[in-house]
Amino acid sequence: MNINKILLLALGAAIMLPNAYALDLGHDVSIKGFGTAGLVYSDNNQADFVASSRLNPRGAGRTENISGVVDSKLGMQMDWQATSRLSFTAQAVSKQDPNNSWVPELQWAFAKFKILPNLDIRAGRIRPAVYMLSDTLDVNYANPWVRPPTEFYNQAPISHMEGVDLLYRLQTGPVNWLLQPFYGNTQLSMTSHQTVTAKNLAGVNLVATINDFTFRAGYTYTNLSFNDPFFEGVVRPGMQSICQADYGDPVACTQLASLDPINKMASFASIGAGWDNGNYFLTGEFGKITTASLLHETLSGYISAGGRFGKFTPYATYSQIYNGSPTSFSGGSGPYGAYTNQIVTGILTYDSMDQNTKTLGLRYDLFSNIALKAQWDRIDTSTKNGQENTGYGIFHHTTSSFNNGGNSVNLFSTSVDFIF
Template sequence: MKTINPLFFALSFFVSANSLAIDLGHGFTIKGFGTFGLVNSSNGSADFVANSIQPAGAGWTNDTSLVVDSKLGLQLDYQATDRLSFVAQGLSKQQYNKSFAPVLEWGYAKFKILPELHIRAGRIRPALYMLSDYLDVNYANPWVRPPVEFYSSAALDRMEGVDFLWRPSTGDISWLVQPYFGITHLKTPGVGNSFKADNILGINLTGTYSDLTLRVGFGQGDLTLFSPSLSQALSGLSRICNTGLDPTACEQYNAFGITRKNSMFSSFGANWDNGDYFVLGEFGKRISKTKIVSDATVWYISGGARIKKFTPYITYSSYHNDSPATYNGDSNNAFNLGLGATVNQISTALLQGANDMDQNTITLGMRYDFMSKFALKAQWDHIQTSTKDGLAGTGGGLFANQQPGFGNGPTQVDLFSVTLDFAF
């Protein structure tokens, strides 16, 4: 027996202004979605968080947390003419400062140039992932949350910009060609911390044939990081550079630059879903021109079966830091061995302190669609972090608020999560 495919639900939820929405009259419709979630961590020395924007999670702050997955969103659509429409989406979820104050996640105008070609301008989400457009609509996804190893690797929730949606067909294949460009400035946890991305430019190419969807994507931008703690650390390299006694200090200062440094993310995804069974996976590579943001290889694969109202699933996900974790290139300073040692020490501290380290997760879960547009999910995650080249202190993975001793070696953490997802 075939059941509803949440992927198709998500596509119809966002593509059509009238389907699965409440008609307010005069061209206005409203949609909503939300998640109420609990997650418990077996380790109290660091916080499990869903992405790098969250300042607190399950573990050190509270062993059981409501803030990791809980969110509530409302989307208002206005069909002004046959060609012109407007969308505003407000979203309440944990922000960089622990607040749940609603933010305007989307706010754009959409114009139909041709029957198969639309343009959107305003606040939109760059299409970096296969699930980008409905990443916050947990009801549309099989899991409690998308795999964090993959979906935290390029934290661009929104941008001010433009994208084009071209949906041609060739025979039985339906295509989506989606180029985009824009800018963004997002705040991150910590006093005075934020990042700005200029010259965001990318493209998403998706093809669907029968039950199979394939996607390739590329996105890049020039990053500027604002962080008092990073600036203070970099000032040590700057002072040594300014003495004129150590050219390597100048090289390292530039290598750790935090102003307008290019970062690129390329990805490939595949989804096979016949309504009864699904297999979904994505693979991505991040390449950065600053050592403050490490190069990384990320991927996941997930599969499940829909048995009446139940969907058991399994996922394996991986984050691998492709950059070095130490720097010893200034060991033979002919002018001052002390300066060389200091440059090595500062550089190594920046490599290890500013970057996420290797982490893998195996996930087992169950989804129960107990009534229309409501889903109850339970999930177990077994997270394994590993040290970089066996170095102590590099086993922290993607965890936040790491306390002394956490990450000294490989670490194993178990998570137990329950969520209630809904959409209307």
């Protein structure tokens, strides 16, 4: 049975059970589901929009003008309240992965123990709280948009880790606090042949809520290793041969060390704020990635506002990402210096990703557990001072003409988000 049939069955269950958000199986065990059935149209056939940091094999644009795989997903969650203080949670999500597969992936599998009335500990497979919406990224019914702003929510694509976190809640006057430190390790597939490993992933999430306002600050630190066959098979031996050759270029050695994607420090600092009085909302987040490599130091953020008028929720969003990493190198020396410059520049331009998106959308709450959404996005990418191969933004499967110029892409998206 393919994913489309499964989504239709799940949507049918949501329609038949509009008021049932969890099925009680007895013995304090419950099960619930969520999903999105979406379509995306792109007016540009030179690049794919995939709404994910993973290089998925299919998207809207170059592969197919209208895509049903960009946003579609289906998830199931099971909870067991074993005792008054101990519970277990497992969540699996099926969505397109880099292998063009829809095999469900276990996102959550943790035990939760209440140490004190206001202090919980979770251990197992959990999602680190690197964003304001980390807990609801896959449950898109809980969010107003067709998808969270991609420029910001693609920056730290850590969907899960094996580790532990603490949830400490405190009230001081009118302010409710959540302090959430976490630690763990993870490995994620970025393509069918590329993986990213994050070791000693540690961070903290601090949230303050007062009346209609929410404020958040977070910091995540890890040692990243990016396993890329092209780098290991072509770039590394090429740079080493230039470095070690007679009359070679010693600069190639230092640049190889700077570009080496193995065991490099990376951090993500972010802040966010939101106001929601039930009728109107205004929210925004901003973040910065810092690395010990020459690659991928970015600033990103978004601001979004909307209003609820009965069952209708119109909204508008602006999001942007800027990559502050260099995109060229000319420091090579000696007779092989030109080769050093060429290789390093080629890698640096591959990391360029400047773009911004203007969004207008409308949500309609069909039932208490089903929302229909329509959204228009205008995405503009820009080159680094007109430099070749720096204009692709965060699109994938791009053509050379798309890479070499600033681009404007119009996306039209619809989705049905549901919980059951």
